[in-house]
Amino acid sequence: MMMYEHFDGMLKGITEKLNKDPNGINARKKYVLELSRLGKKLYSKDENIAWCGVTAPFDLLSSMGVTSCFVEFVGAMLSSTQTAGFFFEEAEDSGFATDSCAYHRAVMGAVLKNAMPKPDFIIGTSSPCTAGLAVMENFANQHGFSWNIKTP
Known part of the structure; x- marks a missing residue:
């Protein structure tokens, strides 16, 4: 709250x-x-929340009444407010490599610290990078969501 x-x-x-x-x-x-x-x-607590990869269909989600946000945006916000370092440490202490993407490490640290709102569902995308997809999978596991990926 x-x-x-x-x-x-x-x-x-x-x-x-x-x-x-x-x-x-x-x-x-x-x-x-x-x-x-x-x-x-x-x-x-009144919104349907989706955490998404950067290339998720945000307009479609919005038309269905879903509030969505891509995790890289949150990573950028944490970096711009100079709070990412606190979350880097949490992610790294949990096994995330120090040379992995800073935005994704910051987001995973925030997830592990319960600083991110719990989503109703998660949409991962492998574009533009697979690191974002891995973060989304870890995010899903953290919240007990099933994780299925079927792409051509």
């Missing part, structure tokens, strides 16, 4: 700033607004 409250506060704060100064809207403020909306949805 702590993360939901964080994003809710962030959303209220940026909305208040934008309402006070509509002419002050810039790309960064729009990004923060959308990020806080997505974060609030991901940590809400």
